[in-house]
């Protein structure tokens with residue numbers, strides 16, 4: 001398992017309901033940590049008696065070592081949000097230092113920020129940083145309903161008319177292609193939302209001939225197209241069959257079974273955990289942003305840290321190590 005170098009004991013010192021499905025947690029770290037815009041922390045969660053890791057974006061932090069995160073209760077969650085919902089004031093949990101892969105690249109160009117649902121959490125600190133730089137920006141915020149507009153007052157205060165909200169229950173549709181087409185050539189797009197939105201934006205961005213480096217995104221690996229379910233992974237070369245339960249990733253199940261795997265981000269971004277797919281009894285539920293839509297449709301490879309099978313089984317060829325001792329997992 002790819003784990004941060006240092007875990008801190010963080011204490012829950014505040015909990016508030018932001019929406020019917022989103023809870024905010026204020027965590028007290030033992031020391032103040034540097035925070036870059038768009039940062040996330042990793043948190044150890046207990047799921048069915050096992051320890052797993054989940055990443056949550058940092059909404060804000062302060063010089064006294066307090067870090068605020070927000071967690072959405074997801075139907076069919078892999079168990080992380082259920083664990084977080086069980087925390088009460090005074091609970092302690094193991095949490096990492098903040099890390100940011102989403103810090104804005106500053107420049108004179110225009111920025112379009114696009115957040116959907118709980119994807120608003122990393123965008124808040126990115127928006128604050130851009131406003132502090134005096135950048136030209138606009139933010140689009142897509143929500144399911146007006147009850148689910150987490151942090152809307154903060155964004156309205158920060159951005160005023162530079163914020164546009166699209167609420168599905170008011171039939172307000174966000175046209176990603178039109179928004180991309182309306183951007184100046186030098187503009188940058190920062191995006192966080194469900195995998196369907198990320199795929200659509202990436203497709204339009206590429207189709208419009210825009211530079212890949214000007215599209216930045218943050219992911220959350222729980223946003224598949226199907227609810228997680230148990231399935232079996234067959235590894236014919238090793239004569240193994242491994243059960244992956246609904247609350248577990250394929251990567252964890254394979255690693256725990258002693259199959260040598262390589263991983264790093266565990267968020268579907270780096271592609272290091274990918275394996276070849278030989279056969280599937282079901283549908284591949286790709287949840288990564290490493291492979292393109294075309295590669296997803298081809299179904300030849302799958303990122304085991306986040307992607308799953310909606311069906312009964314998958315047959316794979318894991319990375320070939322040329323090493324008869326298959327009991328180690330490599331973390332890069």
Ligand code: FES
Nearest residue numbers: 264266270271305
């Ligand atoms: S570990 Fe990075 S995509 Fe799976």
